[in-house]
Amino acid sequence: MNEEIQFVLDSAKESMDAAVAHLERAFVKIRAGKASPAMLSSVLVEYYGSQTPLSQVANINTPDGRTISVQPWEKGMLPEIEKAIMNANLGFNPMNNGDLIIINVPPLTEERRVQLTKQAKAEAEHAKVGVRSARQDANKEIKDLDVSEDLEKNATADVQELTDKYVKKIDDFLSAKEAEIMKV
Missing domain, CATH: 1.10.132.20 (Ribosome-recycling factor)
Structure with a gap:
């Protein structure tokens, strides 16, 4: 050819x-009812004056199929991360317990x-x-x-x-x- x-x-x-x-x-x-760290991949956090992907300022885990936990590397970032998750309009309601942010993924x-x-x-x-x-x-x-x-x-x-x-x-x-x- x-x-x-x-x-x-x-x-x-x-x-x-x-x-x-x-x-x-x-x-x-596109979530299918099971919690996944990828669900938060579009979240950007205000970090020292610039928009930074959440995965670069925190550790994101799924302890079980219905929960996502976000543990920031700096405790002072908790309110910023919480605000960013709310602003991302993903339909999640993050809970801040002082150490990490917990997101319960509701069943579809x-x-x-x-x-x-x-x-x-x-x-x-x-x-x-x-x-x-x-x-x-x-x-x-x-x-x-x-x-x-x-x-x-x-x-x-x-x-x-x-x-x-x-x-x-x-x-x-x-x-x-x-x-x-x-x-x-």
Whole structure:
């Protein structure tokens, strides 16, 4: 196969991998009833004048399936961390006991499960759009190359095959996440 075409295919594959990786990160943030330190990954804390990720100013643990504990490295950070968790609008109510912050993760209601499923579907659709966009870019690049019609046809077929593979991967991730969310 032509080197230029292989390069286009490789860059399309990289873009599609990036879309799937983004979906995986988004799915980690969608909680499925079980406590996880990743639920607090989007929380930023005011630390000496700059916004710092919570994981860089505190130790985050899950002592059990329904509790997250946040132990700051500096006790003076407790009120700041508590405020940051409240401001992150994650639906958590942190409790400060003087040593650490405890967050009880409430069990999901049926209504909330449906909301989370919709959110997961939206994230999966965003990932599919990213994959299709990579396909479109690759097909355009292939068209712009100076190659024979047969090579161009084969290359676009390869791009479509790659696209189908990644869309199926996204669908598989989505169905696994939906099952995880809906499991009581």
